[in-house]
Amino acid sequence: MGTVTLEQLVKRYGAVEAVRAIDLDISKGEFVALVGPSGCGKSTTLRMIAGLEEITSGTIRIGGEIVNDLPPRARNISMVFQSYALYPHMSVRENLGFSLKIAKRPQAEIDARVAEASDILHLRELLDRRPSQLSGGQRQRVAMGRAIVRKPQVFLFDEPLSNLDAKLRAQMRTEIKLLHARVPSTVIYVTHDQVEAMTLADRIVIMRDGLIEQVGSPEDVFHRPATRFVASFIGSPTMNLFDAEIANDRIVFAGGDWLPIPDRLKNRAIRGRVALGLRPDDVYPTGHGLRSASGSQLVERNLAVSVTEPLGNETLVFVAFGGHDWVTRMLNPVPLEAGQTIGVSFDLARAHLFGEDGRAIATGD
Amino acid sequence: MGAGAAHSAALFLAMLVICAPGAWIVLNSLRPTVEIMAKPPVWIPRRLSLDAYTAMFGGLGQGGVPVLDYFRNSLIVSITSTVIAVAVGIAGGYAFARYRFKGKSALFLGLMLTRTVPGIALSLPLFIIFARTGLIDTHLGLIFTYVALNVPFTIWLIDGFFRQVPRDLAEAAQIDGCTPWQAFWQVEFPLAGPGIASAAIFAFLTSWNEFALASQLTRSVNSKTLPVGLLDFTSEFTIDWRGMCALAVVMIAPALALTFVIQKRLVSGLTFGAVKG
Numbered sequence: 001m002g003t004v005t006l007e008q009l010v011k012r013y014g015a016v017e018a019v020r021a022i023d024l025d026i027s028k029g030e031f032v033a034l035v036g037p038s039g040c041g042k043s044t045t046l047r048m049i050a051g052l053e054e055i056t057s058g059t060i061r062i063g064g065e066i067v068n069d070l071p072p073r074a075r076n077i078s079m080v081f082q083s084y085a086l087y088p089h090m091s092v093r094e095n096l097g098f099s100l101k102i103a104k105r106p107q108a109e110i111d112a113r114v115a116e117a118s119d120i121l122h123l124r125e126l127l128d129r130r131p132s133q134l135s136g137g138q139r140q141r142v143a144m145g146r147a148i149v150r151k152p153q154v155f156l157f158d159e160p161l162s163n164l165d166a167k168l169r170a171q172m173r174t175e176i177k178l179l180h181a182r183v184p185s186t187v188i189y190v191t192h193d194q195v196e197a198m199t200l201a202d203r204i205v206i207m208r209d210g211l212i213e214q215v216g217s218p219e220d221v222f223h224r225p226a227t228r229f230v231a232s233f234i235g236s237p238t239m240n241l242f243d244a245e246i247a248n249d250r251i252v253f254a255g256g257d258w259l260p261i262p263d264r265l266k267n268r269a270i271r272g273r274v275a276l277g278l279r280p281d282d283v284y285p286t287g288h289g290l291r292s293a294s295g296s297q298l299v300e301r302n303l304a305v306s307v308t309e310p311l312g313n314e315t316l317v318f319v320a321f322g323g324h325d326w327v328t329r330m331l332n333p334v335p336l337e338a339g340q341t342i343g344v345s346f347d348l349a350r351a352h353l354f355g356e357d358g359r360a361i362a363t364g365d
Numbered sequence: 366m367g368a369g370a371a372h373s374a375a376l377f378l379a380m381l382v383i384c385a386p387g388a389w390i391v392l393n394s395l396r397p398t399v400e401i402m403a404k405p406p407v408w409i410p411r412r413l414s415l416d417a418y419t420a421m422f423g424g425l426g427q428g429g430v431p432v433l434d435y436f437r438n439s440l441i442v443s444i445t446s447t448v449i450a451v452a453v454g455i456a457g458g459y460a461f462a463r464y465r466f467k468g469k470s471a472l473f474l475g476l477m478l479t480r481t482v483p484g485i486a487l488s489l490p491l492f493i494i495f496a497r498t499g500l501i502d503t504h505l506g507l508i509f510t511y512v513a514l515n516v517p518f519t520i521w522l523i524d525g526f527f528r529q530v531p532r533d534l535a536e537a538a539q540i541d542g543c544t545p546w547q548a549f550w551q552v553e554f555p556l557a558g559p560g561i562a563s564a565a566i567f568a569f570l571t572s573w574n575e576f577a578l579a580s581q582l583t584r585s586v587n588s589k590t591l592p593v594g595l596l597d598f599t600s601e602f603t604i605d606w607r608g609m610c611a612l613a614v615v616m617i618a619p620a621l622a623l624t625f626v627i628q629k630r631l632v633s634g635l636t637f638g639a640v641k642g
Contacts, residue, residue, distance in 0.1 A: 050536075050540060051539075051540075052536050052539070052540075071539065071544070071545075072536070072539040072540045073539055073540070073541075073542045073543060073544065077540060078540065079536075079537065079540045081533045081536070081537060082533075083531060083533045085531065085533035085534050085536070085537035087534060087537075087538070087552055088534075088556065089552075089555050089556060098538075098541050098551075099541035099542045102541060102542040102543055102547065102551075103542050146537075146541070150541070150542075
């Protein structure tokens with residue numbers, strides 16, 4: 001297990017800056033997820049750490065040692081690829097033992113470590129098969145087994161679950177989490193799926209356009225997003241996040257609909273154009289909310305339902321307000337019809353405000 | 366059932382068209398010239414003999430054809446030129462498949478354009494150059510020629526096979542501790558193996574069968590290859606069809622054997638597993 005430190009890391013392809021001077025400290029045994037939309041530089045960052053991509057400038061340290069100019073094989077890392085990258089001409093056993101064979105370890109040790117890894121990942125019966133004879137989930141496990149066998153300082157995962165169907169993905173997500181609990185290790189996990197990042201990681205790094213937008217625990221990035229982008233990227237359904245103007249202690253939306261400014265912000269003299277954000281949990285049909293009223297600052301409006309999405313235990317109700325459809329989460333749902341007018345509670349104690357530069361002025365708690 | 370029968374009939378017809386000339390050559394090598402030249406043709410031979418073969422391999426010193434020398438020349442020239450063409454093809458194909466460099470597409474196009482030049486158009490310039498440099502009637506001259514003919518093709522074919530080997534595999538191998546060189550030999554080379562094998566077959570057969578250029582560039586038993594040697598069976602007034610056919614059979618046999626041996630690997634290699642789920 002080792003630490004990973006990135007200092008002012010830059011990757012440029014010609015005139016395009018894929019990664020723009022990022023800093024990141026990852027401590028021993030930490031599970032860090034790099035998350036962001038495609039093209040945000042997360043995979044490039046991972047590949048630079050792996051040594052598969054040259055760095056333009058900056059420093060990468062693994063276990064305290066500068067590895068800028070070391071080839072991948074000298075960095076003591078393992079990587080699980082999106083495509084799994086299993087060697088098609090080798091059996092599962094040979095795939096698992098390949099790195100040890102290259103390192104010229106004695107056969108007895110190779111056998112023991114392959115057996116150990118295949119026990120952890122339930123690959124015992126598959127050892128003599130070829131990758132082409134395995135299902136997607138099995139290939140995924142072999143890819144992870146190959147990473148484990150090496151006992152590296154750092155595990156790198158490059159969107160390992162994106163080739164699996166939704167059900168299998170959820171199952172493998174749990175397996176990865178269990179695996180990390182059983183085999184303590186430093187993990188850097190790249191994904192575009194914020195749910196994966198939230199469920200797996202100790203810390204989440206949200207990237208956009210080659211820059212880090214925010215680094216924090218899943219709770220941090222969910223409850224205290226540092227930027228408008230983070231607020232819109234994290235959470236499902238997406239946060240209600242709309243432009244507004246502050247005037248006379250009111251947050252006024254296009255078309256004249258308004259909400260009062262949250263009490264806690266009254267004496268901060270915020271004015272001008274802002275974006276107001278409220279999670280679907282914090283806007284709800286009155287009486288169907290998640291939280292008790294204590295600590296809330298509830299404002300009620302009567303709004304027309306535009307569409308409903310029943311999910312069984314809850315219903316997502318879209319209501320029209322301020323020229324936009326707001327998504328609200330209705331617990332203990334009752335049937336509603338489109339066009340019907342209902343009372344909707346806005347919990348302003350949990351409102352997020354973002355300035356015109358996209359940075360948070362105030363977050364939810 | 367009807368479709369199956371039609372399928373079989375069509376297959377039979379196609380195989381007949383492909384195999385009949387070969388079978389005719391084998392047949393003619395086993396019977397006297399009188400019967401070969403008979404009109405109307407004699408379909409069913411009356412008497413078969415291996416005379417032509419014994420004459421061919423035993424008739425040295427009686428004005429016979431030095432088949433063993435030709436055979437040796439053919440082997441040396443074909444194998445050497447194939448090995449070189451495949452080695453260059455692997456290096457070049459890998460470079461074209463994996464690396465970006467200046468003038469890559471122009472270079473690739475240039476290589477392909479060389480294949481549009483008919484081989485025979487090269488014979489005079491080659492003859493002049495080789496005559497000046499003393500390469501006429503040497504193994505080396507033919508080897509150069511065949512390497513030049515085959516390299517664009519082997520590069521093109523092997524490039525295509527390396528493109529089908531995902532980059533991830535070599536990267537995974539490097540992370541697993543391989544040097545780039547080891548990653549190539551342990552992972553990429555075995556996976557491109559079928560392509561390399563087929564490139565080798567094609568290069569070998571081109572060299573083995575080539576006649577037009579070899580007939581210009583060779584003179585004597587020093588370098589004459591089997592296809593050129595076939596001409597030895599023609600003299601001023603007669604053509605020894607039986608002997609020619611026998612030599613043709615001798616030529617076909619190793620090529621056929623090689624193709625069979627490599628084809629087995631080729632087919633088994635082509636079925637390697639998909640990478641993604």
